[in-house]
Amino acid sequence: MRKEDLTSILASTFYEGMFIEGDVYFNFGKSYVLLCRDVTITEALLAKFYQTELGNRELFVEKKHVEAILTLSGQFKKLHDERGGTAPEINISAEEAERISKMMALSLKVTLHEDYQNLRNRINSVMDAISRENKVPWDAADSLKEEIATKIELTDPSLLIECINNLRSPDDYLDAHAANVGMLNGMIGTWLNLPSEDVDTLIKTGLLHDIGKLRIPVKILNKPGPLSDEEFTEIKKHSVYSYEILKFSGETDNRILEGVLSHHERLNGSGYPSGIQVSQISLFSRITAVSDVYDAMVAKRAYKERHSPFDILAEFAFHKFSNLDIGIVNVFLEKLPLALIGKNVLLSDGRTGKVVYINPHNFSYPIVEIDGKLLSTSPSIKCLAMENFLASVDD
Numbered sequence: 001m002r003k004e005d006l007t008s009i010l011a012s013t014f015y016e017g018m019f020i021e022g023d024v025y026f027n028f029g030k031s032y033v034l035l036c037r038d039v040t041i042t043e044a045l046l047a048k049f050y051q052t053e054l055g056n057r058e059l060f061v062e063k064k065h066v067e068a069i070l071t072l073s074g075q076f077k078k079l080h081d082e083r084g085g086t087a088p089e090i091n092i093s094a095e096e097a098e099r100i101s102k103m104m105a106l107s108l109k110v111t112l113h114e115d116y117q118n119l120r121n122r123i124n125s126v127m128d129a130i131s132r133e134n135k136v137p138w139d140a141a142d143s144l145k146e147e148i149a150t151k152i153e154l155t156d157p158s159l160l161i162e163c164i165n166n167l168r169s170p171d172d173y174l175d176a177h178a179a180n181v182g183m184l185n186g187m188i189g190t191w192l193n194l195p196s197e198d199v200d201t202l203i204k205t206g207l208l209h210d211i212g213k214l215r216i217p218v219k220i221l222n223k224p225g226p227l228s229d230e231e232f233t234e235i236k237k238h239s240v241y242s243y244e245i246l247k248f249s250g251e252t253d254n255r256i257l258e259g260v261l262s263h264h265e266r267l268n269g270s271g272y273p274s275g276i277q278v279s280q281i282s283l284f285s286r287i288t289a290v291s292d293v294y295d296a297m298v299a300k301r302a303y304k305e306r307h308s309p310f311d312i313l314a315e316f317a318f319h320k321f322s323n324l325d326i327g328i329v330n331v332f333l334e335k336l337p338l339a340l341i342g343k344n345v346l347l348s349d350g351r352t353g354k355v356v357y358i359n360p361h362n363f364s365y366p367i368v369e370i371d372g373k374l375l376s377t378s379p380s381i382k383c384l385a386m387e388n389f390l391a392s393v394d395d
């Protein structure tokens with residue numbers, strides 16, 4: 001379901017007993033929450049619809065079903081009026097409205113968490129199929145791409161960034177990295193105002209950019225210590241392997257093929273596999289490189305601790321990655337802080353605080369609020385990581 005497929009509708013359109021085809025969403029902040037799908041409206045569901053309308057918010061249904069819904073609504077209204085029915089009385093206190101609002105926020109996060117885990121499981125199945133047959137199962141891969149595109153359209157980017165920053169264990173790296181680079185590629189493409197077809201293709205590039213790692217021995221991929229020269233040479237073959245698997249699977253889109261082949265190339269020629277420079281490196285490769293670097297740094301691996309998003313922003317800002325495309329890095333530096341404001345963060349002294357300000361000249365040390373007091377973080381009390389995804393629901 002894409003945002004362009006939805007249209008708004010009043011909660012009062014719905015009557016008990018109506019069968020609703022398709023999805024009904026509620027717009028919560030910058031995100032859309034699925035309320036129901038293909039169901040007969042019950043009294044309880046109707047109450048939920050009216051509650052969601054409380055804050056002058058509308059419901060959203062699929063455009064293709066709206067005419068049928070309105071026709072059905074007209075028939076039910078007639079029946080309802082003939083029986084002398086009155087509209088349901090909704091009388092909810094401000095406290096109750098607040099409670100409902102928090103419940104919706106929690107429901108949104110729980111749903112997102114479940115969707116993210118489900119996405120990763122499906123990516124794992126695609127990876128298994130590629131390992132077995134050396135070919136991409138396109139139906140499954142395209143459906144993953146579509147799901148990520150929908151999530152990006154319907155979900156507040158800050159919640160997707162929360163998924164990327166928090167929800168993984170070091171043991172399951174490949175599927176989480178594929179999901180995250182797919183999401184980051186899509187978000188960057190959106191932030192760059194690229195056409196939606198390019199955004200979709202970028203998501204696909206991110207999802208598949210590292211499939212060549214399936215040919216690299218796991219003991220090298222997850223080696224806790226430093227790699228030998230031979231092992232590093234082996235690892236560096238993975239982008240060529242990704243390209244080969246895609247070619248063998250019948251991929252013909254050069255944006256994707258170049259994107260995966262060159263995601264480790266760097267503007268100054270220091271990358272691999274070919275050491276190409278600046279204008280030889282495509283936009284899709286440059287975007288995938290930024291997504292890849294961010295996600296690799298924020299992940300905890302067998303051989304390294306994770307970096308906080310603030311340290312990564314600082315690294316980007318101080319041009320330690322000047323071999324990346326500065327235009328893309330700058331968009332990232334502008335948008336990512338917006339996704340971190342208001343989130344809970346774990347501090348090095350064991351406390352938890354809420355991020356209230358990120359200084360663009362000093363990304364490493366944001367100002368956080370703890371028990372109503374502001375604290376300027378510093379090298380002695382610094383942000384270690386964002387707090388667990390579901391713990392910050394009472395924002």
Ligand SMILES: [Fe+2]
Pocket residue numbers: 209210238239263264292
């Ligand atoms: Fe890679």
